[in-house]
Amino acid sequence: GDSVTQMEGPVTLSEEAFLTINCTYTATGYPSLFWYVQYPGEGLQLLLKATKADDKGSNKGFEATYRKETTSFHLEKGSVQVSDSAVYFCALKGGATNKLIFGTGTLLAVQP
Amino acid sequence: GAGVSQSPSNKVTEKGKDVELRCDPISGHTALYWYRQSLGQGLEFLIYFQGNSAPDKSGLPSDRFSAERTGGSVSTLTIQRTQQEDSAVYLCASSLASYGRASGELFFGEGSRLTVL
Numbered sequence: 001g002d003s004v005t006q007m008e009g010p011v012t013l014s015e016e017a018f019l020t021i022n023c024t025y026t027a028t029g030y031p032s033l034f035w036y037v038q039y040p041g042e043g044l045q046l047l048l049k050a051t052k053a054d055d056k057g058s059n060k061g062f063e064a065t066y067r068k069e070t071t072s073f074h075l076e077k078g079s080v081q082v083s084d085s086a087v088y089f090c091a092l093k094g095g096a097t098n099k100l101i102f103g104t105g106t107l108l109a110v111q112p
Numbered sequence: 113g114a115g116v117s118q119s120p121s122n123k124v125t126e127k128g129k130d131v132e133l134r135c136d137p138i139s140g141h142t143a144l145y146w147y148r149q150s151l152g153q154g155l156e157f158l159i160y161f162q163g164n165s166a167p168d169k170s171g172l173p174s175d176r177f178s179a180e181r182t183g184g185s186v187s188t189l190t191i192q193r194t195q196q197e198d199s200a201v202y203l204c205a206s207s208l209a210s211y212g213r214a215s216g217e218l219f220f221g222e223g224s225r226l227t228v229l
Contacts, residue, residue, distance in 0.1 A: 089155065
């Protein structure tokens with residue numbers, strides 16, 4: 001079945017460092033891909049998405065490119081801030097289902 | 113507010129008791145999802161409702177778990193004869209009708225934390 005694998009955390013970075021959180025997927029057909037973020041004490045919210053190969057989703061300085069050839073959707077940010085500290089979830093939605101399948105989440109801690 | 117509302121926010125119960133968790137979705141959202149978030153386990157899909165269609169119950173872990181959605185709005189997740197392994201945060205999410213690839217934004221509530229002693 002469809003699945004998402006993302007790098008385990010926690011990831012600890014200093015402010016202004018470069019961030020990469022790896023995400024790979026297994027799916028039949030052509031899924032849509034998403035990154036959700038959960039800030040401390042808040043509910044999950046959509047960060048960015050891409051619906052077809054080579055699409056780049058971007059928001060709040062974060063980017064992720066849908067790579068069909070490597071079945072990946074890695075999250076990147078050029079310069080992280082303390083306020084980016086959160087848990088990040090990679091997710092996919094297959095074309096034939098309305099079920100959103102999530103990875104296990106990656107905790108990011110940014111230190112001043 | 114206009115977001116997804118869940119209650120209770122925290123529930124402590126004894127093993128063997130039944131619990132009910134409630135979700136009020138965003139008005140106008142026809143799709144409603146329940147997920148379970150356990151430490152180190154990510155988000156586990158439980159059940160999905162879409163309009164008047166039969167719900168997708170494929171993620172319910174056992175027959176002790178059930179959910180209903182009345183009038184296409186409020187949903188209740190019921191866990192009978194709770195076990196310690198049921199301890200988790202139960203998340204509800206809603207979305208507009210989500211057919212096709214160009215969809216999938218779910219709006220989540222803050223969850224109901226269940227602790228089974």
